[in-house]
Amino acid sequence: MxxxxxxxxxxxxxxxxxxxxxxxxxxxxxxxxxxxxxxxxxxxxxxxxxxxxxxxxxxxxxxxxxxxxxxxxxxxxxxxxxxxxxxxxxxxxxxxxxxxxxxxxxxxxxxxxxxxxxxxxxxxxxxxxxxxxxxxxxxxxxxxxxxxxxxxxxxxxxxxxxxxxxxxxxxxxxxxxxxxxxxxxxxxxxxxxxxxxxxxxxxxxxxxxxxxxxxxxxxxxxxxxxxxxxxxxxxxxxxxxxxxxxxxxxxxxxxxxNRVDDYVARRHAIADRYDALLSGLPVKPPLRRTDGRSALHLYVIRLAAETLAAPGHRAVFEGLRARGVGVNLHYIPVHTQPYYEARGFAPGDFPEAEAYYAAAISLPMFPTLGEADQVRVVDALKEALAV
CATH class of the missing domain: 3.40.640.10 (Type I PLP-dependent aspartate aminotransferase-like (Major domain))
Known part of the structure; x- marks a missing residue:
């Protein structure tokens, strides 16, 4: 995995x-x-x-x-x-x-x-x-x-x-x-x-x-x-x-x-490769602002509307894990957690956050991630998307 x-x-x-x-x-x-x-x-x-x-x-x-x-x-x-x-x-x-x-x-x-x-x-x-x-x-x-x-x-x-x-x-x-x-x-x-x-x-x-x-x-x-x-x-x-x-x-x-800058540079190289490998797929890669330089702790994609309809968010997520790709989801909107719902919050309170949650998947991102493993990640994503 x-x-x-x-x-x-x-x-x-x-x-x-x-x-x-x-x-x-x-x-x-x-x-x-x-x-x-x-x-x-x-x-x-x-x-x-x-x-x-x-x-x-x-x-x-x-x-x-x-x-x-x-x-x-x-x-x-x-x-x-x-x-x-x-x-x-x-x-x-x-x-x-x-x-x-x-x-x-x-x-x-x-x-x-x-x-x-x-x-x-x-x-x-x-x-x-x-x-x-x-x-x-x-x-x-x-x-x-x-x-x-x-x-x-x-x-x-x-x-x-x-x-x-x-x-x-x-x-x-x-x-x-x-x-x-x-x-x-x-x-x-x-x-x-x-x-x-x-x-x-x-x-x-x-x-x-x-x-x-x-x-x-x-x-x-x-x-x-x-x-x-x-x-x-x-x-x-x-x-x-x-x-x-x-x-x-x-x-x-x-x-x-002593290696923080090297780590961030490596993460940017990985993100650039993901951007290229994902081109043409029904996913949206993360936006990188021009007024700064992200540390790229995570590489979060969002599934396109047609993918959310079929095969669906959960099916794509589970399909990736079934193919040995340990994706994650960052994060479940805090206001939808039971503890916070008990404090008066409810689904629908923050629609942009909820729309993000319904479409987001965090792909593997760490400095020792190799090019072959990135190809494997994207190939697994293509299979899960059925494209």
């Missing part, structure tokens, strides 16, 4: 982890700081706060921005559930903004309409979480302009997008947001096995995210309510969490960051 995604682990990665295993620190040591520096050096943000997952990073980002009960977070319905759940973890309410059908990203046009209505109703969101779906940046300049107009904070969910660029600058530099979050899950662009990070240019936000990452505990006397009793002293000044990244994960991440 050709998987839809796969990590690439080199001998240098293995050596880096082994070196850390043989060091004095397996966690809370210097490798985490080295990884955070690798991220800030690459992205151009002032601060990086590593965490044990992107979900944790989203949570501490929301907490740092003061999201809480009575507040509202908006995000895209086409994302993994974590992009919405992070608001619920803080006691806030969650709503969604429909997608642009060409890019699969949160639509600035839909966002503007919804913000106008929310302003009139006196119920604006406190935080917007645009998701860089498949690794392609949202139109962050437009989103940031709207956020400034209405006094809304912005967290970029760039879980798919490290190595991507927007307006000739690295995604993660936070030029158009308060905080940007990355994921380092094994199928992402670079991996720490499990892990995430939150990038920001605001020192106060970085300080708060570090506090929430580790139990709300500090050894920094500047933050304490009274003088320290001695060099052993610490204080808990917030209700925090154990969201720390280990040094083993960070060591892997430092090594992987």
């Amino acid at each position: 050709i998987p839809y995604g796969r990590q690439d682990i080199s001998q240098a990665d293995i050596d880096a982890v082994v070196e850390t295993l043989q060091s004095d620190f397996l966690t809370q040591g210097p490798a985490v700081e080295r990884f955070e520096k690798a991220l800030t050096d690459y992205c151009g943000a002032a601060f990086g706060v590593a965490a044990n997952s992107a979900t944790s990073a989203l949570h501490i980002a929301c907490l740092a921005l003061g999201l809480g009960p009575g507040d509202l977070l908006w995000t895209s319905p086409i994302t993994f559930v974590a992009s919405a759940n992070c608001g619920l973890y803080c006691g806030a309410d969650v709503d969604f903004v429909d997608i642009d059908p060409e890019t699969f990203n949160l639509s600035p046009v839909a966002l503007e309409r919804k913000l106008e209505a929310a302003h009139a109703a006196g119920r604006l969101p406190k935080v917007i979480v645009p998701v860089h779906m498949t690794g392609q940046s949202c139109d962050m300049a437009a989103i940031a302009a709207l956020a400034r107009r209405y006094g809304v904070r912005v967290i970029e969910d760039a879980s798919h997008a490290i190595g991507g660029r927007y307006r000739d600058a690295p995604i993660g530099n936070c030029a158009f947001s308060d905080i940007t979050v990355f994921s380092f899950h094994p199928v992402k662009i670079v991996t720490t096995a499990e892990g995430g990070a939150a990038m920001t240019n605001d020192p106060a936000l970085a300080e708060r995210m570090r506090l929430f990452r580790s139990h709300g505990v500090t050894r920094d006397e500047r933050l304490m309510t009274r003088p320290a009793d001695g060099p052993w002293y610490y204080q808990q000044i917030e209700l925090g969490y154990n969201y720390r990244m280990t040094d083993l994960q960070a060591a892997l991440g430092v090594s992987q960051m």
